Amino acid sequence: xxKKDGTPGSRRVGGVAVNGRVIGFAVVVxxxxxxxxxxTRSVKMHLWGFSTLSSPLWxxxxxxxxxxxxxxxxxxxxxxxx
Numbered sequence: 001x002x003k004k005d006g007t008p009g010s011r012r013v014g015g016v017a018v019n020g021r022v023i024g025f026a027v028v029v030x031x032x033x034x035x036x037x038x039x040t041r042s043v044k045m046h047l048w049g050f051s052t053l054s055s056p057l058w059x060x061x062x063x064x065x066x067x068x069x070x071x072x073x074x075x076x077x078x079x080x081x082x
Contacts, residue, residue, distance in 0.1 A: 036061045 010019035039057045046052050 032061075032065055036065070 010017040010022075012018070036058050039061060041057055042054060043057045043060065044052055044054050045060060
């Protein structure tokens with residue numbers, strides 16, 4: 001749905017604006033949570049050759065998901081300023 005001024009429109013569902021970006025974000029979050037819940041074994045990680053760490057794989061995946069979200073947020077702020 002495109003408004004007359006050329007900007008993409010959104011539909012309201014339960015008072016919340018829903019567009020393609022929101023749906024895509026929800027799908028990625030659901031798939032990431034499902035993937036994390038399926039990987040619960042303990043793994044050994046080597047941190048740049050300095051040390052070795054043993055932790056549950058789900059914890060490492062959550063940390064990477066959060067770091068990726070933070071990086072994406074910073075990049076979107078940088079892009080919006082330009």
